[in-house]
Amino acid sequence: MKKIISILLLCGLFAGTLAAQNTRRTSVPLQHGAHRLGPRTDAYMQKWREHGLGQFIHWGVYAIPGGHWNGETYRGAAEWIRSWNKMPKADYDQLYKQFNPKNFNAKQWARQAKEMGAKYMIITTKHHDGFCLWPSKYTDYTIANTPYKKDIIKELVEAYNAEGIDVTLYFSIIDWNHKGYRSAAPKTEADKAAYEEFKQFTRNQLMELLTNYPTVNGLWFDGSWDRAWIEQAPWVDELEGELRAFRPGLIIGSRFRADDHGKRHYDSNGDLIGDYDQTWERNMPETLKELNGVDWDCVMTIPENQWGYHSDWSLTYVKQPYELIEMLVKAVSLNGNLVLNFGPDGNGNIRPEEAHIAKEIGTWMQVNSEAVYGCKNSPWEKQGWGYYTQKGDNRLYLTVFNQPLNNKVRVKVPKCADDKKIVIVEKAWFLADKKAAVVKNGGRDKYGNVYYDIDSPVFKTGSPYVIVLEVREVDKDKKDEYQQAIM
Numbered sequence: 001m002k003k004i005i006s007i008l009l010l011c012g013l014f015a016g017t018l019a020a021q022n023t024r025r026t027s028v029p030l031q032h033g034a035h036r037l038g039p040r041t042d043a044y045m046q047k048w049r050e051h052g053l054g055q056f057i058h059w060g061v062y063a064i065p066g067g068h069w070n071g072e073t074y075r076g077a078a079e080w081i082r083s084w085n086k087m088p089k090a091d092y093d094q095l096y097k098q099f100n101p102k103n104f105n106a107k108q109w110a111r112q113a114k115e116m117g118a119k120y121m122i123i124t125t126k127h128h129d130g131f132c133l134w135p136s137k138y139t140d141y142t143i144a145n146t147p148y149k150k151d152i153i154k155e156l157v158e159a160y161n162a163e164g165i166d167v168t169l170y171f172s173i174i175d176w177n178h179k180g181y182r183s184a185a186p187k188t189e190a191d192k193a194a195y196e197e198f199k200q201f202t203r204n205q206l207m208e209l210l211t212n213y214p215t216v217n218g219l220w221f222d223g224s225w226d227r228a229w230i231e232q233a234p235w236v237d238e239l240e241g242e243l244r245a246f247r248p249g250l251i252i253g254s255r256f257r258a259d260d261h262g263k264r265h266y267d268s269n270g271d272l273i274g275d276y277d278q279t280w281e282r283n284m285p286e287t288l289k290e291l292n293g294v295d296w297d298c299v300m301t302i303p304e305n306q307w308g309y310h311s312d313w314s315l316t317y318v319k320q321p322y323e324l325i326e327m328l329v330k331a332v333s334l335n336g337n338l339v340l341n342f343g344p345d346g347n348g349n350i351r352p353e354e355a356h357i358a359k360e361i362g363t364w365m366q367v368n369s370e371a372v373y374g375c376k377n378s379p380w381e382k383q384g385w386g387y388y389t390q391k392g393d394n395r396l397y398l399t400v401f402n403q404p405l406n407n408k409v410r411v412k413v414p415k416c417a418d419d420k421k422i423v424i425v426e427k428a429w430f431l432a433d434k435k436a437a438v439v440k441n442g443g444r445d446k447y448g449n450v451y452y453d454i455d456s457p458v459f460k461t462g463s464p465y466v467i468v469l470e471v472r473e474v475d476k477d478k479k480d481e482y483q484q485a486i487m
């Protein structure tokens with residue numbers, strides 16, 4: 001008997017262990033894989049999740065050539081111009097001596113971002129070229145040694161925070177300016193020693209940034225794909241721990257460290273490394289399913305692939321405000337944020353095309369931001385007219401991008417788990433004019449799915465518009481009491 005009990009107990013314990021590990025799809029033993037399964041639950045991350053819209057800024061000395069050198073045009077991403085064979089590196093490395101953005105006005109940028117509706121901003125403290133927009137004491141290649149002299153990161157953090165916008169610091173691991181930087185894994189003793197110095201330098205700069213800018217609550221890492229860096233996984237993991245301990249609540253995405261086997265973003269068990277999926281770079285998921293419940297944001301350029309300032313946008317397709325608004329709503333409908341990139345010029349001007357887009361998005365957000373901030377994916381089945389976003393259990397936002405020719409927006413009502421209940425629309429209105437929307441019975445299909453049709457004439461603005469539905473589950477037999485809402 002005793003034996004049976006202990007066997008049962010053992011089974012119980014074993015089952016318990018299994019249950020605890022259930023969310024790991026396989027179980028490769030890892031010391032440096034995901035340290036948490038499932039999304040963070042703290043208030044910092046909750047706030048991040050509710051941002052909806054962010055602004056990315058790529059700014060550095062590459063803004064001076066703006067995609068051109070010696071009368072020739074570089075067609076790659078402007079911030080990569082140093083790697084172009086027609087750009088002499090020695091010339092590039094002198095550009096900082098001219099960096100003097102006389103029109104730079106941090107408050108103006110912040111106000112513009114605020115008016116656009118951005119809730120967080122990501123600024124390149126240092127891109128691959130190694131030039132630092134803050135006066136780092138660990139290198140001379142910084143803003144302090146330009147004619148401008150002043151700490152741009154400080155100006156930006158203060159100005160954006162004053163507008164209620166959170167600031168995340170972009171930091172490139174790649175640093176073409178540091179003599180210890182290596183891309184390939186160091187092999188010789190000399191290379192190894194040099195790389196050790198580079199690691200310390202990287203650590204020092206990161207601690208310096210967190211120390212100098214105490215309100216910063218996120219780090220956005222880039223250039224972490226080098227073999228040299230990947231092989232440092234245990235050290236990077238330790239550094240991440242140090243950064244997190246230093247700044248409680250710090251948000252770090254999946255683009256910082258690799259796991260024990262060199263896997264990036266998702267570890268060898270398929271679990272997300274870091275706080276959110278950072279792989280959505282100039283592209284977006286289509287379905288919730290492929291996201292596996294992780295947090296994510298999409299960083300998006302306005303031209304096809306220009307982050308830093310390139311003076312000639314005629315070389316590329318340039319996205320329209322409408323498309324970017326659609327990406328924003330789509331991102332939120334799939335539980336993500338959209339971060340829109342700006343590349344100011346060498347004088348500190350935001351180019352007119354970007355200012356125009358910021359204004360158009362802002363105008364739209366003025367009326368419709370309720371459908372974005374704090375909204376999540378809705379279980380209602382997506383229809384061709386656009387996207388659902390949802391707040392709480394009962395409020396749905398329908399952002400219409402494709403106006404149906406019959407001016408009726410059709411919704412498919414989800415079935416209730418309890419088949420004695422039905423979902424009814426209690427209230428419906430348009431965000432654009434606050435007027436009530438008329439919801440009509442749209443019949444059933446052969447599977448018994450219920451449809452409602454919302455009369456939706458085209459709005460004069462011709463821009464995407466939002467219908468709000470307050471829905472509620474009610475007993476089927478009491479449905480008629482509510483039916484006045486549906487004609």
Ligand code: JFZ
Nearest residue numbers: 058077079080222223279281299307
């Ligand atoms: C990197 C940078 O090289 C680029 O200049 C810019 O800063 C961008 C935000 O990040 O570019 C990337 C990074 C990752 C991928 C592609 C380009 N990726 O994962 O496909």
